[in-house]
Amino acid sequence: MNDEFFDDEQELMEAQVAAASEDTVIVEDAAAPADAEAPEREPSARRDAPPFWMVLAIAAISLVLGVVIGYLVGTTATISKLESESAQMSQAQAGAGDASSATLPDGHPQLAINEDGSASLADDASSES
Structure with missing residues (x-):
C-alpha cells in the first residue's frame, strides 16, 4: 500500500517536471532571437526584495530587543555599583566607630550635650581656666 502511494507521487512529480521542461523549451524558442546575448536565468534564482x-x-x-538588553545591562551595572558603594560605606562606618559621630570636624565649636537634650559649648569651660 505504501509503495502505491509513493509510485503515484513519483508519477505526478515526473509529469510536472516534463510539463515544466516543455514550457521552458517553448519560452526559450520564443525568446532566443530577441535575447541572444542575455545570460540564462532560472526562475528560482531570481531574488526579490522582502515586503515592506x-x-x-x-x-x-530589533528596537525592542535593544531596549530590553540595554535595560538589563544598565540595571546590572547600577546594582553592582550600589553594592560596592554600600560595602565601602559600611566599612568606613565600622572603622570610624561611635566617637567620630559625636565630634564635629576641625574648625567647628565642640558641643557638650546634656542629659536633658540641651547643648552648650565645650570650649567655654576650657577657655576660662
Missing part, C-alpha cells in the same frame, strides 16, 4: 511590512517588523523587533 517585513522590514518594519524586523526593525521593531
Whole structure:
C-alpha cells in the first residue's frame, strides 16, 4: 500500500517536471532571437526584495530587543555599583566607630550635650581656666 502511494507521487512529480521542461523549451524558442546575448536565468534564482511590512517588523523587533538588553545591562551595572558603594560605606562606618559621630570636624565649636537634650559649648569651660 505504501509503495502505491509513493509510485503515484513519483508519477505526478515526473509529469510536472516534463510539463515544466516543455514550457521552458517553448519560452526559450520564443525568446532566443530577441535575447541572444542575455545570460540564462532560472526562475528560482531570481531574488526579490522582502515586503515592506517585513522590514518594519524586523526593525521593531530589533528596537525592542535593544531596549530590553540595554535595560538589563544598565540595571546590572547600577546594582553592582550600589553594592560596592554600600560595602565601602559600611566599612568606613565600622572603622570610624561611635566617637567620630559625636565630634564635629576641625574648625567647628565642640558641643557638650546634656542629659536633658540641651547643648552648650565645650570650649567655654576650657577657655576660662
